[in-house]
Structures are given as structure tokens and as C-alpha cells.
Amino acid sequence: MxxxxxxxxxxxxxxxxxxxxxxxxxxxxxxxxxxxxxxxAKAGNPSHSRATIAPYLRSGMIELPLAYPVTTELPKCSAGxxxxxxxxxxxxxxxxxxxxxxxxxxxxxxxxxxxFYGSYMHLHAKLAPRFATEVIAGVTGMSGCWxxxxxxxAQGDDVFTVLPATLPENELRRALARSGRLPRxxxxxxxxxxxxxxxxxxxxxxxxxxxxxxxxxPGWNHRPGAEPGTExxxxx
Amino acid sequence: MxxxxxxxxxxxxxxxxxxxxxxxxxxxxxxxxxxxxxxxAKAGNPSHSRATIAPYLRSGMIELPLAYPVTTELPKCSAGxxxxxxxxxxxxxxxxxxxxxxxxxxxxxxxxxxxFYGSYMHLHAKLAPRFATEVIAGVTGMSGCWxxxxxxxAQGDDVFTVLPATLPENELRRALARSGRLPRxxxxxxxxxxxxxxxxxxxxxxxxxxxxxxxxxPGWNHRPGAEPGTExxxxx
Numbered sequence: 132m133x134x135x136x137x138x139x140x141x142x143x144x145x146x147x148x149x150x151x152x153x154x155x156x157x158x159x160x161x162x163x164x165x166x167x168x169x170x171x172a173k174a175g176n177p178s179h180s181r182a183t184i185a186p187y188l189r190s191g192m193i194e195l196p197l198a199y200p201v202t203t204e205l206p207k208c209s210a211g212x213x214x215x216x217x218x219x220x221x222x223x224x225x226x227x228x229x230x231x232x233x234x235x236x237x238x239x240x241x242x243x244x245x246x247f248y249g250s251y252m253h254l255h256a257k258l259a260p261r262f263a264t265e266v267i268a269g270v271t272g273m274s275g276c277w278x279x280x281x282x283x284x285a286q287g288d289d290v291f292t293v294l295p296a297t298l299p300e301n302e303l304r305r306a307l308a309r310s311g312r313l314p315r316x317x318x319x320x321x322x323x324x325x326x327x328x329x330x331x332x333x334x335x336x337x338x339x340x341x342x343x344x345x346x347x348x349p350g351w352n353h354r355p356g357a358e359p360g361t362e363x364x365x366x367x
Numbered sequence: 368m369x370x371x372x373x374x375x376x377x378x379x380x381x382x383x384x385x386x387x388x389x390x391x392x393x394x395x396x397x398x399x400x401x402x403x404x405x406x407x408a409k410a411g412n413p414s415h416s417r418a419t420i421a422p423y424l425r426s427g428m429i430e431l432p433l434a435y436p437v438t439t440e441l442p443k444c445s446a447g448x449x450x451x452x453x454x455x456x457x458x459x460x461x462x463x464x465x466x467x468x469x470x471x472x473x474x475x476x477x478x479x480x481x482x483f484y485g486s487y488m489h490l491h492a493k494l495a496p497r498f499a500t501e502v503i504a505g506v507t508g509m510s511g512c513w514x515x516x517x518x519x520x521a522q523g524d525d526v527f528t529v530l531p532a533t534l535p536e537n538e539l540r541r542a543l544a545r546s547g548r549l550p551r552x553x554x555x556x557x558x559x560x561x562x563x564x565x566x567x568x569x570x571x572x573x574x575x576x577x578x579x580x581x582x583x584x585p586g587w588n589h590r591p592g593a594e595p596g597t598e599x600x601x602x603x
Binding site: 143145147148150151152153154155156157159160244245246247248249252255256259264266267268269270271274275277278279281282283284285286287288289290291292293294295323 | 379381383384386387388389390391392393395396480481482483484485488491492495500502503504505506507510511513514515517518519520521522523524525526527528529530531559
């Protein structure tokens, strides 16, 4: 049986970088109106997005935790890894579809912005052909970090690039050093959260980093009145 | 006379892509508590950011419009252009400094995110050495656009890049066509605003685009279960 668009609604809700105040007005409204709130978490770990929305949770809401499989023992490119993730997303989508078919509004809360490196899009791809959907943009983790650090990240004709940190940190560091950008690279950990930490990357003593970590390299060389070496990021 | 940090506070407030509901809770709170709200606008034009915050404006607030000089007759790399902009920012910073020295909280509202291609950072650079400052991250215009279009823009190991549209649109279009990406490129104009418009770039009949326009090219080739040609963006 194929559900109609009227049967329910899936909403991908961006909850921003971690500070509950950095949620949008639209996101808080969606949470108030949803019947079910679903969130991702690593199996056995608390959900960060669930912590972010705690101030806005309505009593009587149905909570639907979606626990990522533990895949640390599987190589990332292996068929086993892909199968484990694909099976996880298929089951998560089926659980959500059950609620949508029952006519419920399901808010899937997403750290940062749902369509920007987010897990939500896997569910969206599976469910959008069958159900009404809405995506609520959120403040990205990186915006939260460079705002907390007050670093102008890009201006004018600057090209802005996000490189997922799949390279070993030592290699990224050497590449930054060779290009002369290491002195203005800032390491930010858990930006906008209570445990926020930021230090110049050059001063970081180790190569360890948690999931919520980013290295910021400000551009902004061509602003009116700019002089070489006066970028704000470099001065911090 | 040098003002102390207690004399006032400068807040760069990201107001998001245009939909007032996409402002953060923190931004609305900052507006409620500010004494002065300052905003950029092209001379003779209404301010877009002022329109976005209209629902949150408190009566009795001091409004400080900052009118960009008209520079259309000046080449962008000319000394005249740079001088006109530099003089504009110097005067704007001086106007704001006057309010800060009088002990007022000044909220400079910024479309999207203040530190991401925003004019606010010019004021921040001039005033941060003398006054207390805070930057409130906002949803970027591009996030607003790809969320409105429900396009998964980047996933997994995707590298994400922002190219300012300083190339002629025809050239960008040819580059997209050569790389095989034109079929999945989406043109979005005034995303999340009342006049929002989106069409496949390939179907756009002309090369005209307003200031609030973006071309989205989704990545997301390496998701679990992905098959070539099944990217969501390409299907729209």
C-alpha cells in the first residue's frame, strides 16, 4: 500500500552548531508542531542533536533514536561497511515511514545544516518519493566556529573550500605550512558548545581531534585597505 | 580619547537568507536588547536585511542606515573604487563608534552569516580593537537555497567549493557543461524570499541574475547505495 502525501510529513530540521540559541525560529516552531522527533547517535553514545534541542522539547513527543551501527572494525571502503550503513538507513527509513503512514509529522533533527554533509539526506532520498517533506536550513558547524572566533573567513573574490579531514592531520599541517598559511590556521573543537576550545593549529601539541573539530584558514586578502599580513585571523 | 570596552558593544548579527523565520533565536534576542540597529543598503534602495528583521524590530530603537556609495561607473580594481569603499567604511565605523562611546549596544544586521562574504567584517576590523564585540552566526544564503530546493549538496568525502560569480555566466555555464555537471546544476534566485525562483541552469534563457542568485551543483556521489546518475539534485 502506497501512502499518500497527506499521510504525514517528514521534516529535516537543522539545529545548528550546538548552542541551542543558534537554532532558527523555524526549527523551534517545527519541533513544537511535530509528533515524533528522530535523531542519530552512535550506538551507546548520547545524541548531540538531542542535547541541542532539549530546551525546546515538548512533553508527550514520541522520541525515535536512530543508533548508527558500530563500524570501527570495518575498512571504510569495504562492502561490509557499505552494507552495514545501507541496512541501517533502510531500517531507519522504514521506522520513520511507519509514523508517516500513521499521519504523524516526523522531525529528524540534524547537527548543522541537513543537506550539508548530514545523515538526514540518506533518509530524505528514501522517503521524499513517497511522502511530503520539508528541509529547514541550519547554521553550519563551521559558521558557528568562525563566528565564535570572530574570524572573517571569506570576502570579495575569495574562493572558499571545505576539505573533509580524511588526510592525516600531519599531512594537512605540512600542506598548510608549505603554502605559508599555517600561522593563520586556527583549530576549533566543539565550537559554540559548553566545552568549546580554540588554539592556533601551529600550537596544537598532538594530532588527536574529536568528531566536532575544524581547522579555519581565513582568506580576506583583497578587502579595501587590506595590507599584507593584517588579516584579522592572523592576528588572533 | 580612547573608549573602554565597557562603553558599548558591537554585535554582528547574521539574519539568514531572507525568510524572517530563518533567523536564529540568538539573533532575535540580540535585536530585542540592542539600542541601535544598523544596516547596509545601496544608496537609494531599500535594505534587504532591514526587511528580514522587520517582524522583530522593537519600537524606540535607533535606526542607522549605512548607504553604500554608487560605484557602477568605477572599474572594480581602480584606486577610485577602493577609495570610495574605504571612505564609506571609515565613515560608517565612525558613526557606529559614536554610539558605542555613548554606551549603546549596536546591532549591525547582515544578510546570511556575518563572517562569510559579508560587509560587516570591514566594520569589525575597524572597531574590534577598541570595543567589545560579538558575532552571531547566521544561516548562509546558499544553505537557504539548497534547503528550499531539497538538494543534498555535499556528503562524505565530497570537497565543497564556493566560486564567486565574477566569471561571465556564459563561461561558468560552458565549464559546467564540459565537466558533465550542467544537467544537475540548479539556478536559484532570491532563495527563501517571497519572490523565490528556481529552474535548471540549462533551461535558463538569459545570462541576467540579480545580487541574490546562486547556482547549486550537488555532489553526493559516494553515499552508501549510490548509483551513477541517481543524485537527487539531478532528478529535480
